[in-house]
Amino acid sequence: MEKNQQKQEFLAETSEMKNTKNNDDCSVQQQQRFVWPWVGLVANIPTEVEPSGRRVGKSGSTLRDEFTMKGFNPTRVQPIWDFKGHSGFALVEFAKDFEGFESAMNFERSFNLDRHGKRDWEKGHRLRDNKLYGWVAREDDYNRSDTVGKNVKKKRDLKSISQIVEEDERKMVHLVENMSQTIEKKKQSKQELEQKVDETSRFLESLELHNVLLNKNYQEGIQKMQMKMEELYQQVLDGHEKSLAELEAKREKLDERARLIEQRAIINEEEMEKSRLEREMVIMLSLQIRRKRSQGNKIFVVVVVVESKGYV
Incomplete structure (x- = not known):
């Protein structure tokens, strides 16, 4: 709505320009081309020469603030520089x-x-004073061959008011078409979503019944x-008790056997000691017998020798 109101004011502005001139001037005004996007030119900005020889003047931000205070609402003010400054x-x-x-036309x-x-x-230097001069850039400013013209051309072109209105109308039509298509898609998406919601609701109802049966x-x-686990647990306990009883019986048998072995070991030790003593006695007797036999042999040899020599 706000954009349409601005457009109507824009068209009213062009109508006002038409009504202030004759028919020939109106035709020229309709065909007059502005620099697009809108840009104004400010001339006669005070400058001074620095000791280095470079010319300096007011900054863009200072000029922008001054024009903003006057209600022109510029987005940016960019000083034009050349080789002198x-x-x-x-x-x-x-x-x-x-x-x-x-804002540009008010400017x-x-x-x-x-x-x-x-x-x-354009009346000339002699008729100018020290104040600023300003206007909205048009075709003749765009076609200037100096530094000003080169800066005006940067990222800009020329369009008549009717061209701008037509382009805006085309954009508006295109926007309306896109919005219509978007709305139609949204409606279709809404219907599909409602259908999915219905299907989901029915599915949830059946799922709830299924869950009840499944829970049962x-x-x-x-x-x-749980019953099987209890039975299995009881079987395991019974098996453990049986195994413990068998192990206890085996342990008692092993204890009894160990006692018998210990008793036998004691008896065996006594018998072994007795046998050892008997062996020692036999060995001693054997040694004695051998010594006696050896002594007997020596006596026999001596007797034989004596007899052989005739000592007897």
């Missing part, structure tokens, strides 16, 4: 919409009412499983 000109950029056009009207518009600037079967299964 500040050229005394600046570009005044406005928003790229009908509100920006209105131009303000300078025209103060007799410091473009025509006043689950509980019955759990009870059966």
